[in-house]
Amino acid sequence: MEIIAHRGASADAPENTLAAFNLGWRHQADAGELDTRLSRDGQAVVIHDAGTKRTAGFDKPVAEQTLAELRSLDAGVWKGPQWQGEKIPILAEALATIPDGKRMFIEIKCGPEILPELKRVIHASGKTPGQLPIITFNYEVAKQAKERFPCHEVSLLHDWKADKEAGRPLSVNDLITRTQAANLDGVDVKADPALDKAIVQKVQAAGLKFYVWTVDDAETAQRLAAAGVDGITTNRPQWLRELLRRAVDPSL
Numbered sequence: 001m002e003i004i005a006h007r008g009a010s011a012d013a014p015e016n017t018l019a020a021f022n023l024g025w026r027h028q029a030d031a032g033e034l035d036t037r038l039s040r041d042g043q044a045v046v047i048h049d050a051g052t053k054r055t056a057g058f059d060k061p062v063a064e065q066t067l068a069e070l071r072s073l074d075a076g077v078w079k080g081p082q083w084q085g086e087k088i089p090i091l092a093e094a095l096a097t098i099p100d101g102k103r104m105f106i107e108i109k110c111g112p113e114i115l116p117e118l119k120r121v122i123h124a125s126g127k128t129p130g131q132l133p134i135i136t137f138n139y140e141v142a143k144q145a146k147e148r149f150p151c152h153e154v155s156l157l158h159d160w161k162a163d164k165e166a167g168r169p170l171s172v173n174d175l176i177t178r179t180q181a182a183n184l185d186g187v188d189v190k191a192d193p194a195l196d197k198a199i200v201q202k203v204q205a206a207g208l209k210f211y212v213w214t215v216d217d218a219e220t221a222q223r224l225a226a227a228g229v230d231g232i233t234t235n236r237p238q239w240l241r242e243l244l245r246r247a248v249d250p251s252l
Contacts, residue, residue: 008020017125019076021104027241028241029236035047035107038114039062040069050062096125130153143183155179156188162189216239234249
């Protein structure tokens with residue numbers, strides 16, 4: 001089971017910064033996870049929100065700022081004075097932090113317009129397709145990403161809220177059907193108390209990977225690990241690693 005550092009080791013470092021990704025690797029994460037959007041001048045940058053207010057203190061949409069404008073902002077000081085000077089990374093910089101044998105889940109936070117730039121950056125990164133799985137909530141983006149990146153694992157993010165098209169929350173069967181129809185490789189779902197081994201096995205029996213996000217409490221982590229999920233996304237990768245080690249051997 002993979003331990004996936006959510007926006008890097010974001011409990012301890014400012015999310016989606018090089019500091020957070022590098023700390024995640026030092027904290028023994030098997031993979032990282034990041035969010036990417038396009039700047040006004042078409043550069044793939046790493047940031048979760050549609051705007052820069054929360055993490056960089058400047059209230060303006062990412063898509064309306066050039067890369068130079070985005071890079072002039074401080075994306076670290078909000079987390080603490082020791083992080084002052086951290087910048088919003090470009091995607092290429094974030095991918096360059098990935099050690100051999102590790103992975104980085106790339107979450108697409110905008111529309112399919114990012115896919116040509118994403119392809120350019122991925123090709124230039126020198127990373128293997130297996131190291132760069134792609135995730136997104138947007139079904140159309142997921143379909144197009146799988147068509148453009150057939151050798152990459154592409155999974156559909158899902159939060160169990162009512163689906164706009166169906167007018168109701170999707171069932172597990174709905175989720176399987178939708179994911180298979182787009183030739184996707186897995187689902188990446190919000191951790192929910194209803195998730196159990198039977199659900200995980202049902203999805204996996206359909207040939208799909210089953211990932212969960214974002215887990216920072218012990219009871220949920222242990223339950224989902226026991227259910228056999230393929231990966232758990234957490235803001236606390238080192239804590240999760242130690243928790244699971246102790247579950248195997250309490251003397252550790």
